[in-house]
Amino acid sequence: MTRTFVVEADGGSRGNPGPAGYGAVVKDADGGTLRETAEYIGHATNNVAEYKGLIAGLRAAHALDPDALVRVRMDSKLVVEQMSGRWKIKHPDMRPLATEAQGIFPPGSVSYEWIPRAKNKHADRLANEAMDAGKAGKQWEAGASTAELEAGPEAEPDSGPEQLAPAPAAPAAGWAADLGTPTTLVLLRHGETALTPEKRFSGSGASGTDPELSPAGRKQAEAVAASLAARGTVQAIVASPLRRCQETAAAVAARLGLDVRTDEGLRETDFGAWEGLTFAEARERYPEDLAAWLASPEARPTGGGESFAEVAHRVAVARDKILARYANRTVLLVTHVTPVKTLVRLALGAPPESLFRMELSAASLSAVAYYADGNASLRLLNDTAHLR
Structure with a gap:
């Protein structure tokens, strides 16, 4: 480990x-x-x-x-x-x-x-x-x-050191002096795949199938693309390399006339031997491993997947690179459940167990603004208005 x-x-x-x-x-x-x-x-x-x-x-x-x-x-x-x-x-x-x-x-x-x-x-x-x-x-x-x-x-x-690179412990941006235009990351979870409605582990491990968007997922991608085009604020798009994110990002990029940049740090967790299983199936087959994973951010899934601490580290590294590249701009990150929740957690300085206390729907939008003093401000979480 x-x-x-x-x-x-x-x-x-x-x-x-x-x-x-x-x-x-x-x-x-x-x-x-x-x-x-x-x-x-x-x-x-x-x-x-x-x-x-x-x-x-x-x-x-x-x-x-x-x-x-x-x-x-x-x-x-x-x-x-x-x-x-x-x-x-x-x-x-x-x-x-x-x-x-x-x-x-x-x-x-x-x-x-x-x-x-x-x-x-x-x-x-x-x-x-x-x-x-x-x-x-x-x-x-x-x-x-x-x-x-x-x-x-x-x-x-x-x-714990698993909380990698959270925002500094400084006054909240809303209470401080004007720090200029923030860099805003708009966080889009990909649209549905065939595994999404069944709530199966779908990560980035070697045993994963890298599923494509389902018909419902493609409709969701088009809906969120139309909504973002209407807002007109997104200036760049960065996506996970996995197919479901690339397809969702392509739908948005076509509407906005932007290119899609790929960042490996935005891929989903490697769930090891749990890939493709439901939570109940994983609990039945690997009860001790699952209990350890739920109890500690350092624990890995069965078969050598990634711990939440490891995911948090690579997501924080990807975040910092994106903030440096796109300073003072609004960037759409098309990614997965764990990276989105991790970015929100780090912005709030919340403990690792908060990952289990957030709802994040397919094709939902969240947003975090990052200021010049290193502060972060959560602006939106799990918005699905464009899907209704």
Whole structure:
């Protein structure tokens, strides 16, 4: 099973530029500390120290497991936005550091989340220990560190690391200053297939049949296409590679005169051996596996499918790429139940069990707006007015 790590990193400079140091900590899925690292780096700026802290944290995580999924949490808005691809890296000192950080894990393995400084106390204290050691003419020593003890429980993730890259804990966009035009993702679940009315697991696994739209599903696709054409707000279309989404997206694209871009990150969950089964059939054949899957976002379906934590990670990566590519535009994502619910969950900062508490009909529309400060606002959920 793929491991998930949380890397918390920070850096500081007493003078900016001035004597500088960084700190980073790698934590497991339960918030337990696996490894700490810190270093005095001499004369540097805050931003250089923050990037060096990120690099050190990623290298420490890579040494533990090079195949892990990593969730980076930092209070540096600059580093988070630049590494997520939403802000350009203009300063020449930052570019090689960002490139080095990007090359430690394979693409798609790392996601980034901004957190308030109060939530990053562990790494902050490590960085200050490193700077204190440098002031005394020494280097930081792990055995002498009291950073974890001084940081206390507040430094631990306030939710499990399966909640990848949710919106930062900042004031709701509606209560903040005008942040300009948001990037809006309109989330369209594909139309019905023959499996939809029977409520069968229909994912993206090798054993799946990749069904096409049924006659009812094609009518739904045409109905939602007409509705979106009437609204006239969609400026781009991105779809899952699976047939039911490609066919739904094609119907909309034909009405709007747009091309369809495909993103693998938007595909449905791989349900393993449950593909094609009803929930009752899966419960009868694999009761223990199903119970574990319902109880934990880290559990996989029978036969090596995907956990909800793994799906959340790739969906968050796809989301960040799309937000960077289509900044301040309205984009239609034609995808599946789990990706839509995951995007809504992450926008709300809701726990993983919320996935089981949302209704999402075939060919329904939902929408999330993303603002310049990293905030997200749920605008619509499961709208089916166009089908009535």
